[in-house]
Amino acid sequence: MTIAVVGAGALGLYYGALLQRAGSNVRFLLRRDYEAIAAHGLQVYSTGGDFHLPTVSGARTPEEIGPVDLVLVGLKTFANDRFAELITPLLHGTTVILTLQNGLGNEEALAELFGADRVMGGVAYLCANRGEPGCVRHLGKGRVLLGEYGSSDTTRPERIAELFRAAGIDCRAVNDLSRARWEKLVWNIPFNGLSALTRCPVDRLLATEEGRTLVREIMLEVIAAANAQQLSRPIPDTYADDMLRFSASMGPYRPSMLIDREEGRPLELASIFDRPIERGRQRGVPMPRTAMLATCLHLMTGQAPQDA
Amino acid sequence: MTIAVVGAGALGLYYGALLQRAGSNVRFLLRRDYEAIAAHGLQVYSTGGDFHLPTVSGARTPEEIGPVDLVLVGLKTFANDRFAELITPLLHGTTVILTLQNGLGNEEALAELFGADRVMGGVAYLCANRGEPGCVRHLGKGRVLLGEYGSSDTTRPERIAELFRAAGIDCRAVNDLSRARWEKLVWNIPFNGLSALTRCPVDRLLATEEGRTLVREIMLEVIAAANAQQLSRPIPDTYADDMLRFSASMGPYRPSMLIDREEGRPLELASIFDRPIERGRQRGVPMPRTAMLATCLHLMTGQAPQDA
Numbered sequence: 001m002t003i004a005v006v007g008a009g010a011l012g013l014y015y016g017a018l019l020q021r022a023g024s025n026v027r028f029l030l031r032r033d034y035e036a037i038a039a040h041g042l043q044v045y046s047t048g049g050d051f052h053l054p055t056v057s058g059a060r061t062p063e064e065i066g067p068v069d070l071v072l073v074g075l076k077t078f079a080n081d082r083f084a085e086l087i088t089p090l091l092h093g094t095t096v097i098l099t100l101q102n103g104l105g106n107e108e109a110l111a112e113l114f115g116a117d118r119v120m121g122g123v124a125y126l127c128a129n130r131g132e133p134g135c136v137r138h139l140g141k142g143r144v145l146l147g148e149y150g151s152s153d154t155t156r157p158e159r160i161a162e163l164f165r166a167a168g169i170d171c172r173a174v175n176d177l178s179r180a181r182w183e184k185l186v187w188n189i190p191f192n193g194l195s196a197l198t199r200c201p202v203d204r205l206l207a208t209e210e211g212r213t214l215v216r217e218i219m220l221e222v223i224a225a226a227n228a229q230q231l232s233r234p235i236p237d238t239y240a241d242d243m244l245r246f247s248a249s250m251g252p253y254r255p256s257m258l259i260d261r262e263e264g265r266p267l268e269l270a271s272i273f274d275r276p277i278e279r280g281r282q283r284g285v286p287m288p289r290t291a292m293l294a295t296c297l298h299l300m301t302g303q304a305p306q307d308a
Numbered sequence: 309m310t311i312a313v314v315g316a317g318a319l320g321l322y323y324g325a326l327l328q329r330a331g332s333n334v335r336f337l338l339r340r341d342y343e344a345i346a347a348h349g350l351q352v353y354s355t356g357g358d359f360h361l362p363t364v365s366g367a368r369t370p371e372e373i374g375p376v377d378l379v380l381v382g383l384k385t386f387a388n389d390r391f392a393e394l395i396t397p398l399l400h401g402t403t404v405i406l407t408l409q410n411g412l413g414n415e416e417a418l419a420e421l422f423g424a425d426r427v428m429g430g431v432a433y434l435c436a437n438r439g440e441p442g443c444v445r446h447l448g449k450g451r452v453l454l455g456e457y458g459s460s461d462t463t464r465p466e467r468i469a470e471l472f473r474a475a476g477i478d479c480r481a482v483n484d485l486s487r488a489r490w491e492k493l494v495w496n497i498p499f500n501g502l503s504a505l506t507r508c509p510v511d512r513l514l515a516t517e518e519g520r521t522l523v524r525e526i527m528l529e530v531i532a533a534a535n536a537q538q539l540s541r542p543i544p545d546t547y548a549d550d551m552l553r554f555s556a557s558m559g560p561y562r563p564s565m566l567i568d569r570e571e572g573r574p575l576e577l578a579s580i581f582d583r584p585i586e587r588g589r590q591r592g593v594p595m596p597r598t599a600m601l602a603t604c605l606h607l608m609t610g611q612a613p614q615d616a
Binding site for chain 2: 208
């Protein structure tokens with residue numbers, strides 16, 4: 001199977017490397033890491049075992065890659081306006097596009113451009129970051145939930161999940177992609193937002209009673225909005241407590257939005273904040289703390305709120 | 309009249325300079341500006357006319373100043389734990405202590421140390437900042453509202469107000485100091501808090517509909533908490549709109565808490581956030597947005613919330 005990785009940040013490099021190691025023909029669309037990878041290949045430091053890929057197919061343009069069977073989209077969502085330019089050259093008649101991006105609206109944007117039947121979505125729980133050029137550091141976890149977006153072929157998620165599992169990735173297919181996305185938002189909205197706003201890693205957000213209380217209140221707003229979206233089954237409020245317990249073990253983990261801020265990138269506000277808030281509003285679920293957090297992030301960054 | 313200025317930031321330097329120019333014997337407790345002022349006096353740049361005081365009585369310790377008739381307290385409130393050390397040497401039997409500091413709890417702390425009957429409070433609406441050492445810049449406004457805290461001498465605020473007016477300061481005595489303090493908090497809580505958190509000056513906070521809405525919602529929370537404090541008359545909700553209109557004319561004004569953050573000082577969170585929130589809570593008035601803003605500021609600074 002030929003696979004193109006578009007958006008070769010930590011997530012794209014790590015999963016792409018695992019898929020190549022397992023035998024797939026993987027081609028990476030690169031920018032920052034192009035020269036280092038061309039010269040030295042790709043080095044993966046992982047809690048599951050380090051490895052090195054001496055020969056990696058990197059390209060600077062999608063035209064150099066050409067049509068593939070599967071496009072893995074790991075772009076930061078603030079770059080979604082480049083979908084047409086970056087993905088069109090990668091498509092043949094039956095290419096599947098799998099977005100592993102954060103938040104809401106990514107499948108919809110891909111479907112509008114390329115047709116819904118090509119599009120799948122996935123939710124990645126991955127602690128990884130890019131190291132020096134040519135390296136990626138996997139700090140733990142790595143579960144992926146895959147779901148169908150627009151095809152009536154209900155076996156497709158399971159086939160792709162099997163490909164991922166064969167590469168050593170903890171992966172399973174789910175029948176309700178929307179629910180999986182909202183579940184991840186229960187974590188992403190408070191932790192990404194508050195860490196980017198206050199520059200606190202996860203342990204400092206949870207070090208005080210008032211910090212824990214605020215995180216939990218925001219989680220409950222997200223759960224309430226999620227449960228108004230006709231999910232296959234509701235997310236229980238106890239999920240907030242499960243996530244808090246899980247997060248307490250993460251130590252000084254820096255959520256991706258904090259890293260984006262520290263490295264001077266735009267923040268993924270449209271997909272992680274604006275669209276979820278708008279979906280809640282459409283169903284009559286107010287999210288006052290989430291909305292205040294979004295407003296503060298808009299003010300801090302100068303990024304305007306996006307229409308959903 | 310002999311006056312000591314303790315906390316010679318922009319406010320202390322500016323009002324002290326005006327009082328000296330009008331004939332009072334003013335002594336400044338200085339730190340950063342000591343050498344510049346000893347060498348060159350004090351330069352005031354003001355929208356009301358620049359002036360220079362060639363000879364200014366500056367001291368590095370309160371013992372050098374000794375007992376005075378009036379102590380003007382302009383310290384940042386995070387330094388209130390230094391009251392005993394800084395003010396005790398300035399007192400004779402009838403010395404009046406007037407705090408022009410921000411927020412709640414300052415009169416109480418002074419009364420506990422020095423006796424309530426000495427203590428008066430004032431609320432200053434002043435746009436000023438320190439320039440290079442030995443200079444202060446007055447950018448406009450400068451109204452002071454003075455009120456009695458602990459004395460039964462109801463004529464005292466008017467006498468001090470007359471002293472200020474004779475120095476060219478727009479000043480009047482009020483019979484409800486608590487109400488004046490809460491009125492100022494209606495401005496201080498949203499603008500100081502949001503500007504310090506997001507690094508936006510006033511005009512950027514008000515540049516978007518969502519920013520204006522958030523500021524107004526926080527103002528209404530403060531008004532509700534204020535009106536639960538047995539004020540002489542309630543603060544109407546329309547006061548929020550008056551303040552928004554007034555603030556829209558301030559341009560890129562940087563509230564003091566933003567300047568404190570940019571200059572690496574602690575923030576005045578206990579007096580401007582923690583105590584007002586606690587006073588609201590005691591009277592059954594929840595302030596959810598104000599409390600969330602306070603939590604974000606505690607997280608950002610690592611300053612713990614203070615007991616009220």
